[in-house]
Amino acid sequence: LFAGxxxxxxxxxxxxxxxxxxxxxxxxxxRSNVGKSSLLNALTGRxxxxxxxxxxxxxxxxxxxDVGEPVVLRLxxxxxxxxxxxxxxxxxxxxxxxxDFLRGRVxxxxxLLLIDARHGIKPVDGDMMDMLDGAAVSYRIxxxxxxxIKATALDAVAERTRTAIRKRxxxxxxxxxxxSEKGMGIAALRGFVLDSxxx
Ligand code: GTP
Ligand code: MG
Numbered sequence: 001l002f003a004g005x006x007x008x009x010x011x012x013x014x015x016x017x018x019x020x021x022x023x024x025x026x027x028x029x030x031r032s033n034v035g036k037s038s039l040l041n042a043l044t045g046r047x048x049x050x051x052x053x054x055x056x057x058x059x060x061x062x063x064x065x066d067v068g069e070p071v072v073l074r075l076x077x078x079x080x081x082x083x084x085x086x087x088x089x090x091x092x093x094x095x096x097x098x099x100d101f102l103r104g105r106v107x108x109x110x111x112l113l114l115i116d117a118r119h120g121i122k123p124v125d126g127d128m129m130d131m132l133d134g135a136a137v138s139y140r141i142x143x144x145x146x147x148x149i150k151a152t153a154l155d156a157v158a159e160r161t162r163t164a165i166r167k168r169x170x171x172x173x174x175x176x177x178x179x180s181e182k183g184m185g186i187a188a189l190r191g192f193v194l195d196s197x198x199x
Contacts, residue, residue, distance in 0.1 A: 001194050002044045002067065009064040009074065015100055019064060021107040024197045025074045027062075029098075029128060030114030032080030035144035035180055039114060040065070040077055042180035043190055050077050060090070062101065073197050076108075082124035102135035110138050110196040112189075117143040117177070120157045121164050133170045140173050140192065141165060147179040 012018050028036040037050035049065060063077040079094060086094075102108070111132060115121055121129075121141075132139045141161055146154055158177060165172045176192065178185035 001073065001197075002190065004068045005066075006044050006046060006049055006068075007066050008049060009066045011061040011063050013061040014097065015104070018062070018101075018105075019074065021105065023071050023074055023107065024109045025076055025105065025107050026109055026193055026196060027076040027078050027111045028114065029078045029111050029132075029139075030080060030144075031116070031122070031124060032083040034080065034114045034116050036080065036114055037077055038180040039112070039142065039144060039178065039189075040075055042178075042183065042186050043193065044075070060094070062097075073193075074107075081128065082122065099131055099135070102131060102137050105137075108137055109199070110140060110193075112142050112176075112193075113139045114142050114144050115161065117146045117154055117157055118149050120160055129168060133168060136170075138170070138172070141175040142185075142189065143175060143177045145179060145181070146177050146184055147182045 009019060010017065028040055030036050037052040040050040041048060041052070044067070050063065060079045062079070065075040065077070067073040067075060078098065081094060113125070113128060113132070115125060129139070143158060143161065154177065158175060161175055165175070176185050176189050178189060180186070
C-alpha cells in the first residue's frame, strides 16, 4: 500500500477546501504533540512527509496526503487538541471544523485516535471519543511513544485503556501500541489501515 508514491495534497483550514470525496480516507487524531505527524511518517515509511513539531498546536488545518498513483487512499493529519494556551476562539473553530468533518465525510473509513502511552486517556480525549461516537465514525486507539516508558508501566496503561474503551457506547477494536521512533507496532498498524480501506 505504501510502496508507491505518497505526496502532500493540500491543507484544508475549512471544509470547502476538502478534496472531492472519491477515495477512502483514514484520519489521525489526538492531542497536540501526541505524535500524529510522526506516526503518519512512520506508517508511510517517509522521514518527513508530514511536518512534526516540538511546538504543540502548530497545525490548525486538515492536512491531506495522497497514497498511490493512481490515488487509492488519503491520509488526513488532523489538528491536535487540548493544548493549554489555545485561545477560546481557536478551540471553538476546531470543534466546529472537526465535528462537521466527522459528521459529513462519507469516505472517512476510520480514525486512528492517538493517546500518549505515558499519560493514557485524558478528559479531552474522552470529548474526542464522544465526537467520534456521536458521528458514528469508528476509531482505533493507538498508544504512542511507547519507547518512553518501562514495559510494566506500558502494560498498566494498555490495560486501563482497554477497560476504558470497553465502557464506550460503540464497539471498538483492540488498541495498538506503537513507537514511531523505534518502529514498534508500525507493521501491524499498516495491516489494520490496509484492512480498513477495503471494508
Ligand atoms: P501537533 O501537530 O502539534 O498536534 O503534534 P503531533 O501530534 O503531530 O506530534 P508530532 O508528530 O509533531 O510529535 C511531537 C513530538 O513528539 C516530536 O518532538 C516528536 O519527535 C516526538 N515523538 C513522536 N513520536 C514519538 C515516539 O514514538 N517516540 C518518541 N520518543 N518521541 C516521539
Ligand atoms: Mg502534527
